[in-house]
Amino acid sequence: MSLCMSYCSLSCLQVSSWQLPPEVCEILKNAESGSLKEGSTSLQDAATIENKGVISIDASTPAIQTGGRDSLPLRQTVAPASPSPLDLIKKKLQDAGASSAPSALATSSATSELNGSKPADAALKGQLVANNGEKLKDNNGDVNISDSSSDSDDEEHGPSKEDCIRQFKVMLKERGVAPFSKWEKELPKIVFDPRFKAIPSHSTRRAIFDHYVRTRAEEERKEKRAALKAAVEAYKELLEEASEDINQKTDYQEFKRKWGADTRFEALDRKEREILFSEKVKAVQEKVQSMRKAVIANFKSMLRESKDITSTSRWAKVKENFRSDPRYKAMKHEERETIFNEYIVELKSAEQEAEQAAKAKVDEQAKLKERERETRKRKEREEQEMERVKMKIRRKEAVSSYQALLVEMIKDPKVI
Structure with missing residues (x-):
């Protein structure tokens, strides 16, 4: 019964394995030796107290006598003034190792006392302590074996590789990783995030990180443009409202x-x-x-x-004719007379333009008649000139013919 309950308590204390980044493996190895040594020493002291006999547990009994967790000496850790990110990781790992060993001791001690364990149970307790130490070592030291089994389970039952990569990028964005930032600078922000551990390979993490910081600047520009466009559209909606x-x-x-x-x-x-x-x-x-x-x-x-309105009409005399017209009512009261006067000016301008057009037409007709008269005169003069030329030519031809006849008569008087 005691062995079974002790085994159950140790099963509950088993720490689930998770992927440790290669950057902190060295810190983990340095931390596990100190934490396991301290846990083993505390468990041996508790086993020695248990071998002396069965101790009844009372609510008023000090924790130092019951072998509880409070009986372990508290380790005071003096934090440096400005701890580095790696020091914070180391401290967290040491606290996790130190708290696991006292929990195992308290559970096994309480189980043996409640079941009336005898001095012979000390050997079983020592074996359980050794098994617990091995389990802690496996959880903290044999990282590669635990990680390989965890990775195989994730491949079978966990999210796909594409989902892990996508969640990794979402994590980088949520953690405020800046464009062109360095891996060493941003690592403390993301190392304890479960989405960081979901990518098993260090090279894959680094490749995703490098690609993210290279392309993040353009993505931020696109996001700013989209945000500006959305803000402009929302402001336009506000203006419409x-x-x-x-x-x-x-x-x-x-x-x-x-x-x-x-x-x-x-x-x-x-x-x-x-x-x-x-x-x-x-x-x-x-x-x-x-x-x-x-x-x-x-x-x-x-x-x-209205046929009654002329260029000489007055608004006071004609406005009564339009009071029932919707177009009259649509115009503002103070603007009606102004628009009417503008219309009268337009009428006068139209009349003047009509008069000018009529005058221009008369002038054009007169000019046309004058041009026709000039054309006739010019034509008559040309005809007279042509007639004179013809008469001159005929006279010259007659003179030439007469002279030729005289020449012939001189040569041959018989020609006549």
């Missing part, structure tokens, strides 16, 4: 007083906020101007449809 409070006269400070507490407002820097706000106000102004132009065009169309 605040459209009722924004008109063509709204300034940035007024908008900030009303919406400055919104997270979408604070997510963007001031320069970008002001630029986007100015674009929003400009769009509102353009929209208002477009709507005003449409209202004015409809109002003038209403005036043009």
Whole structure:
């Protein structure tokens, strides 16, 4: 019964194996010798006390008499003023080894006392202490054997290699590993993370780390661009929600007083906020101007449809004719007469342009007639000139013919 309970207690104390990085193997080997020596000494003292006889356990009995965990001397560790990361790792490993041995002693001692163990149980206790020491040695010293079995179990039942690599990169990002950082500098941040130990090979870890720090700068730039784009879109949504409070006269400070507490407002820097706000106000102004132009065009169309309005009409006399028209009501009261006067100016301009066009047409016709008259005169002069030339040519030909006839008569008087 005592042997069975002691075995169960030792099984519960068995430390699950995990992958140790090669960088701390040397520290682990130096730490295990000191911790095991201290644990073995404490267990031998407890076994000597047990061989003297069965001691009844009372709630008021000091822990030093029961062989409990509190009976072990406390080791005071004086921490250096500014411990290095490797010193912190060493201290943690030493504390883990020292706490495992007293726990085993307390469990075995309590089991033997509750079952009325005899002095002969001391030999069994010594054997269990030796087995516990071997287990601690296996857990701390034989790292390669434990790691190989753990790795085989992980390959069969654990996450895939791709998942481990992905989680390793996520760990690097969560731990704040900076771009182009050094392995030795970032190692203390990540060495105790389970995702670090999920990659069994040191070379694989180092390769993933080197690739991460090389590509992290570009990834951060992409993340910043994506974050800026998301912040801009959120701010534009805020501007759309605040459209009722924004008109063509709204300034940035007024908008900030009303919406400055919104997270979408604070997510963007001031320069970008002001630029986007100015674009929003400009769009509102353009929209208002477009709507005003449409209202004015409809109002003038209403005036043009009236046959009673001339360039000499007055607004006070004609406005009563339009009070029931929706286009009249759509125009602001203070702008109606102004637009009417502009329309009268347009009418006068149109009349003047019509008069000028008519005058220009008359002038053009007169000029055309003058050109036609000049053309006829020129043609008559040309015809007269041609007639004179022809007469001159005929006269010259007649003279030549007469002279030739005289010559013939002189040569031969019989020609006549």
